[in-house]
Amino acid sequence: MWGVATASHQIEGGNTNNWSVFEPRSKSQQLSGEACDHWNRRSEDIELIHNLGVSHYRFSIEWSRLVPEPGVWDADAAQWYSDLVDELLAKGLQPMATLHHFTQPVWWEERGGFEREENIQDWVDFSTRMFALLSDRVEWWCTINEPAVFTTMGYVLGEFPPGVRSFKRARNVALNMMRAHARCYQSLKAMDRGKHCQIGLVKNINLFDPYRRWNPVHWGQALLLNGMFNTCWLKGIQTGRFKPPSALRSQKVEGLKGSSDFIGVNYYTHLLATPFMPTKVEIDPLIRPWEQRTDFRYPMYAEGLRRALDMVKGLNLPIIVTECGVADDDDDMRPEHVRRHLHITAEAIADGLDVRGFYHWSLMDNFEWAEGYEQRFGLYHVDFSTQKRTLKNGGKQFADIAKAHRTPQVVIMAGGLGTRLGEMTERKPKSLIEVNGQPILTHILDWARKQGCLNALVLTGHLGEQFDGFTHPGMAVSFCREPSPLGTGGALWNARHLLEERFLLLWGDDLHPIQYRPLVERHEQSGAPLTMTVTQKHSAVNLHHHDGVLQNYDKAKPTKEFNGYEAGTSVVEKSAVLAHGKEGVWSWEETIYPALGGKAAVHLDDTTFWDMGTPERLALLEEFLNKTSL
Numbered sequence: 163m164w165g166v167a168t169a170s171h172q173i174e175g176g177n178t179n180n181w182s183v184f185e186p187r188s189k190s191q192q193l194s195g196e197a198c199d200h201w202n203r204r205s206e207d208i209e210l211i212h213n214l215g216v217s218h219y220r221f222s223i224e225w226s227r228l229v230p231e232p233g234v235w236d237a238d239a240a241q242w243y244s245d246l247v248d249e250l251l252a253k254g255l256q257p258m259a260t261l262h263h264f265t266q267p268v269w270w271e272e273r274g275g276f277e278r279e280e281n282i283q284d285w286v287d288f289s290t291r292m293f294a295l296l297s298d299r300v301e302w303w304c305t306i307n308e309p310a311v312f313t314t315m316g317y318v319l320g321e322f323p324p325g326v327r328s329f330k331r332a333r334n335v336a337l338n339m340m341r342a343h344a345r346c347y348q349s350l351k352a353m354d355r356g357k358h359c360q361i362g363l364v365k366n367i368n369l370f371d372p373y374r375r376w377n378p379v380h381w382g383q384a385l386l387l388n389g390m391f392n393t394c395w396l397k398g399i400q401t402g403r404f405k406p407p408s409a410l411r412s413q414k415v416e417g418l419k420g421s422s423d424f425i426g427v428n429y430y431t432h433l434l435a436t437p438f439m440p441t442k443v444e445i446d447p448l449i450r451p452w453e454q455r456t457d458f459r460y461p462m463y464a465e466g467l468r469r470a471l472d473m474v475k476g477l478n479l480p481i482i483v484t485e486c487g488v489a490d491d492d493d494d495m496r497p498e499h500v501r502r503h504l505h506i507t508a509e510a511i512a513d514g515l516d517v518r519g520f521y522h523w524s525l526m527d528n529f530e531w532a533e534g535y536e537q538r539f540g541l542y543h544v545d546f547s548t549q550k551r552t553l554k555n556g557g558k559q560f561a562d563i564a565k566a567h568r569t570p571q572v573v574i575m576a577g578g579l580g581t582r583l584g585e586m587t588e589r590k591p592k593s594l595i596e597v598n599g600q601p602i603l604t605h606i607l608d609w610a611r612k613q614g615c616l617n618a619l620v621l622t623g624h625l626g627e628q629f630d631g632f633t634h635p636g637m638a639v640s641f642c643r644e645p646s647p648l649g650t651g652g653a654l655w656n657a658r659h660l661l662e663e664r665f666l667l668l669w670g671d672d673l674h675p676i677q678y679r680p681l682v683e684r685h686e687q688s689g690a691p692l693t694m695t696v697t698q699k700h701s702a703v704n705l706h707h708h709d710g711v712l713q714n715y716d717k718a719k720p721t722k723e724f725n726g727y728e729a730g731t732s733v734v735e736k737s738a739v740l741a742h743g744k745e746g747v748w749s750w751e752e753t754i755y756p757a758l759g760g761k762a763a764v765h766l767d768d769t770t771f772w773d774m775g776t777p778e779r780l781a782l783l784e785e786f787l788n789k790t791s792l
């Protein structure tokens with residue numbers, strides 16, 4: 163997942179909640195006011211996300227809008243979030259929703275918020291309602307964002323509402339937040355789509371290091387803070403218990419054990435510990451002499467991201483970097499910050515850590531809580547007097563990297579009727595024939611999705627109405643019909659305005675379960691207009707390849723040099739379609755492959771492809787799917 167993240171109160175504007183009440187008393191005393199006016203600029207902002215070339219967007223749902231008064235449900239607000247989700251999906255962007263990101267309704271804060279266990283159910287009720295509304299379209303859910311930050315800032319440092327400084331109250335809030343997370347997770351999981359959705363906690367991993375490495379007192383302090391801030395929550399999920407040093411005594415929290423399908427990691431920095439650390443944010447934190455301060459005054463420390471990822475790996479859960487970014491007013495650190503943190507993430511993945519995604523904080527400059535508008539975290543600059551958004555260099559850097567590394571769009575030729583399948587496909591496109599209880603198209607999309615494809619374009623041929631209502635949860639699927647049968651080439655030409663610059667091309671009646679990444683990498687290295695997968699284990703041959711390059715393709719008349727068979731999955735540059743395509747009826751393989759002799763790259767992979775051309779082969783595919791779970 164390549165993503166960007168925001169939170170409701172920081173961008174929407176016009177909110178009334180615990181924060182809007184607290185703002186006049188905050189460190190900056192700035193009011194969130196109209197913030198980025200995102201509530202009125204939703205579509206424009208979605209366009210900004212789309213332009214970054216990312217695949218995912220993490221946002222939070224503002225509880226105070228949905229339930230402004232006890233027992234009141236604002237249907238318009240609910241509709242707004244539902245429309246947000248639809249608009250994202252229409253742009254091929256997958257939503258990730260956070261149910262609590264620091265803010266809560268005023269009436270609930272007045273009742274004591276997370277200080278009272280009996281209040282928890284109100285938030286769980288709100289969460290289940292939103293889940294019921296959106297879980298048919300939103301697969302990724304975060305329960306609580308950074309509970310340890312909420313607790314520390316609100317109840318120890320007094321920088322966040324309610325502005326309290328009391329360890330005792332902080333402890334109690336931490337315990338209730340654990341209960342709330344656990345109850346929310348269990349309630350959502352028990353709902354209709356619970357099993358299909360991924361629900362997890364978002365944890366800020368703040369690293370604590372001894373200021374003087376030779377000083378055991380500094381070490382002690384660092385370990386203590388790490389225990390209170392980080393381990394407490396990670397161990398909580400692992401063991402189901404709230405433990406010292408955060409708790410006074412170890413205590414079981416119902417439903418907490420295993421209550422996360424993934425772990426969200428927000429990573430920003432490390433803090434150097436001494437027993438005399440400032441407990442007010444105004445005082446500069448200590449840094450190493452070689453470190454560079456961000457505008458927030460804490461240092462840029464990219465290596466720490468790896469340590470944060472290593473810290474959560476013991477949970478054995480998929481890891482998602484749900485936030486990572488930098489406050490940098492003049493954008494002179496951001497490009498480097500982006501490169502370093504992505505580099506570290508890539509290294510972690512290469513070393514086997516199960517990191518599934520990276521969300522940059524933040525899409526655009528926004529209301530940075532107690533700091534107000536001075537701390538600018540955006541990939542887009544926002545001029546708060548005009549609401550004009552402008553892409554920064556750091557934003558361009560992130561977009562360039564994301565675009566270059568995303569799994570390409572998948573395009574499926576799904577139109578053909580099967581002449582050899584008899585009555586079954588007289589009127590029904592082959593791709594809709596059910597195998598093992600589901601259309602083969604669904605199996606193909608399942609595989610593509612597993613390989614990281616989130617965007618599919620289905621070329622439906624001229625019987626497009628038969629695809630009406632076809633969806634594939636977790637993927638943005640669009641369709642392109644033909645006025646009359648156009649052949650495989652004509653179908654692509656007909657859809658050329660919907661093709662991305664580079665796409666994966668699959669056949670709608672073939673299941674070809676290969677790893678896409680090596681194929682895409684081979685294509686990137688080759689610089690070819692097209693890279694095809696070739697198997698050398700098929701009973702027939704239809705091409706000659708040499709040194710990784712296609713020499714000659716002939717479907718009908720193989721020569722004795724022929725040494726491979728085109729197996730069905732290729733990577734194509736749109737420019738190849740534009741260069742060789744034409745109006746009318748024509749065959750892709752019979753036109754393009756011969757034309758690209760000496761040019762197209764070959765990716766060797768002997769994985770069996772399962773086509774369903776004849777009743778016998780269909781039976782083999784059925785048997786394969788029966789035995790294998792993709």
Ligand code: GAL
Binds near residue numbers: 485539
């Ligand atoms: C996180 C928080 C975000 C954002 C960011 C930058 O702790 O979840 O809302 O403000 O820090 O400081």
